[in-house]
Amino acid sequence: MVHEGPGVPRLIVRRLAKRYPNGKVALKGVDLTVRGGELVVILGSNGCGKSTLLRSIVRLIEPTEGQVLIDGHAVGGLDAAGLREARMACGMIFQHANLVRRRNVLANVATGALGRHRTVASAFGLLPRCELDAAVGFLREVGLVEFAQQRAGTLSGGQQQRVAIARALAQRPRLLLADEPVASLDPESAREIMALLRRLATEDGLAVLTVLHQPDLALAYADRIIGLRDGEVVFDGGPDEISASMVDLLYQRCAA
Amino acid sequence: MKRSNLLSLILLIGIGLFGQSLFVIEARLSELVTGVHGMADIIGRATPPDLSSLADIAWPALETLDIALFGTVCGVLMAIPFAVLAARNVTPSRLLYFFARSVIGLTRAVPDLIWALLFVTAVGLGPFPGALALSVHSIGMLGRLFAELIEDMDMGAVEALTLTGAGRTQVFSHAVVPTLLPSLLGIALYRFDENLRSSLVLGFVGAGGLGFHMLTAMNLFQYREVSTLLIVTFLLVVGTEQISAALRRLTA
Numbered sequence: 001m002v003h004e005g006p007g008v009p010r011l012i013v014r015r016l017a018k019r020y021p022n023g024k025v026a027l028k029g030v031d032l033t034v035r036g037g038e039l040v041v042i043l044g045s046n047g048c049g050k051s052t053l054l055r056s057i058v059r060l061i062e063p064t065e066g067q068v069l070i071d072g073h074a075v076g077g078l079d080a081a082g083l084r085e086a087r088m089a090c091g092m093i094f095q096h097a098n099l100v101r102r103r104n105v106l107a108n109v110a111t112g113a114l115g116r117h118r119t120v121a122s123a124f125g126l127l128p129r130c131e132l133d134a135a136v137g138f139l140r141e142v143g144l145v146e147f148a149q150q151r152a153g154t155l156s157g158g159q160q161q162r163v164a165i166a167r168a169l170a171q172r173p174r175l176l177l178a179d180e181p182v183a184s185l186d187p188e189s190a191r192e193i194m195a196l197l198r199r200l201a202t203e204d205g206l207a208v209l210t211v212l213h214q215p216d217l218a219l220a221y222a223d224r225i226i227g228l229r230d231g232e233v234v235f236d237g238g239p240d241e242i243s244a245s246m247v248d249l250l251y252q253r254c255a256a
Numbered sequence: 257m258k259r260s261n262l263l264s265l266i267l268l269i270g271i272g273l274f275g276q277s278l279f280v281i282e283a284r285l286s287e288l289v290t291g292v293h294g295m296a297d298i299i300g301r302a303t304p305p306d307l308s309s310l311a312d313i314a315w316p317a318l319e320t321l322d323i324a325l326f327g328t329v330c331g332v333l334m335a336i337p338f339a340v341l342a343a344r345n346v347t348p349s350r351l352l353y354f355f356a357r358s359v360i361g362l363t364r365a366v367p368d369l370i371w372a373l374l375f376v377t378a379v380g381l382g383p384f385p386g387a388l389a390l391s392v393h394s395i396g397m398l399g400r401l402f403a404e405l406i407e408d409m410d411m412g413a414v415e416a417l418t419l420t421g422a423g424r425t426q427v428f429s430h431a432v433v434p435t436l437l438p439s440l441l442g443i444a445l446y447r448f449d450e451n452l453r454s455s456l457v458l459g460f461v462g463a464g465g466l467g468f469h470m471l472t473a474m475n476l477f478q479y480r481e482v483s484t485l486l487i488v489t490f491l492l493v494v495g496t497e498q499i500s501a502a503l504r505r506l507t508a
Contacts, residue, residue, distance in 0.1 A: 058419055060415070060419070084421040084422075084423065085421065087418075087419050087420065087421045088420065088421035090419075091420075092416070092419045094412065094415075094416065096412055098412030098413050098415065098416035099413060099416075100413045100430070100431055100434050100435055101413075101435070102434050102435065102437070102438070103434050111417055111420065111422070111430050111431075112420050113420075114417065114420055114421070114422035114423075114426045114430060115420050115421025115422050115423075116421075118423055118426070122426055122429075122430075123423070123425040123426055123429055124429055125429040125430060125433060125434075127430075164416070167416070167420070168420075170420075171420050171421065
């Protein structure tokens with residue numbers, strides 16, 4: 001993986017807003033920047049716009065206003081082909097690993113590179129040899145190379161999440177978004193996943209933006225914490241700057 | 257109305273409906289009793305089965321099997337694209353959704369026997385119109401089940417692959433197909449069993465196979481050959497059911 005060093009802004013979000021058709025305002029002009037090599041954690045209680053924010057960045061949800069720049073390229077207004085291109089630079093990890101459970105681990109990882117190989121063979125379910133070879137390397141990076149030929153559905157939750165990270169790495173992204181990646185894992189597996197994300201940021205120079213519900217993990221692994229409440233950024237600073245009262249405020253019930 | 261009263265009313269309506277059906281179908285128990293003699297006479301004339309006709313039955317048996325095979329394979333191949341268009345969660349447009357749902361509805365609503373009659377008129381007697389009839393009817397039967405499977409599938413993997421920058425076709429072949437394949441195969445194998453039984457009946461309207469031979473033998477009062485045909489039919493149906501059950505277990 002190309003390591004261009006920390007400091008390069010990989011994700012810039014400007015005045016991002018989202019109002020749903022039912023009138024609910026999920027985001028009220030969110031600004032944030034994530035740089036290469038940086039691990040940023042978003043904290044906030046349920047319904048405060050964390051998932052809407054991540055989904056709006058990759059346009060799984062269309063934001064109402066604002067601008068998203070991934071690697072300097074504006075994501076808003078892109079046509080289908082442009083959006084696919086933009087999404088390739090941005091790996092996404094979900095609460096559940098979202099693997100194809102019946103396929104083996106290696107094939108699951110290699111599917112992360114499908115966007116780079118829009119061939120007839122790949123449309124018929126075949127994976128390029130070079131990507132299967134590369135997938136072995138990504139599996140080694142997440143410590144699961146010995147499970148390459150095993151069905152993904154047979155792995156534990158933590159292992160499946162690591163496979164999902166390897167699949168995201170197969171995209172060769174510069175930015176990783178993670179939507180509550182440890183929410184359904186036991187504490188040990190959760191720490192392993194966070195340590196892996198930390199390593200990917202520090203050693204590979206990836207910009208990592210992750211939503212978490214565990215302030216202790218945020219304090220232990222984040223370079224920066226963003227506190228979201230009622231769709232607004234109410235805190236943006238280092239883990240040593242966030243106070244206990246701010247954490248309490250973030251986890252008070254949001255307004256309906 | 258109390259629940260117990262409602263149930264009593266429903267039961268009464270059910271009994272009433274069944275009663276009117278006896279009237280409409282002109283059910284006559286006495287004729288069934290006297291008809292037993294006729295049935296016994298036919299069974300007497302049908303035994304022992306004429307095993308010398310087995311060699312002549314081999315080809316129509318293969319025809320029956322192949323009508324079902326062709327009908328199922330073509331039915332599956334045509335049902336998949338219609339199912340994709342008819343599944344709310346993956347259809348590319350509302351217009352195509354209604355078009356696909358209409359095709360599936362129409363091909364399912366018209367019985368395979370009617371399709372066979374239409375195709376016999378179009379392409380003449382023989383196994384081919386039977387195979388075409390089963391193909392078209394299978395689009396409706398399979399298309400609906402496939403569409404429901406797609407609608408009920410976990411969309412997590414689809415969403416994940418879409419976000420890797422993969423195209424729509426790639427997402428379908430790498431996420432939807434592997435996820436649904438065992439269920440699709442299971443349904444297709446059940447359809448093959450159904451089509452095999454249907455292909456026997458289609459022979460009665462001139463669409464080839466064992467059914468056509470059975471009709472000819474009955475018209476010529478060759479009841480011993482009819483009983484041989486029935487035995488072969490039984491073995492064919494039970495044999496394929498066993499094989500498809502084993503295949504379903506294998507792909508589960």
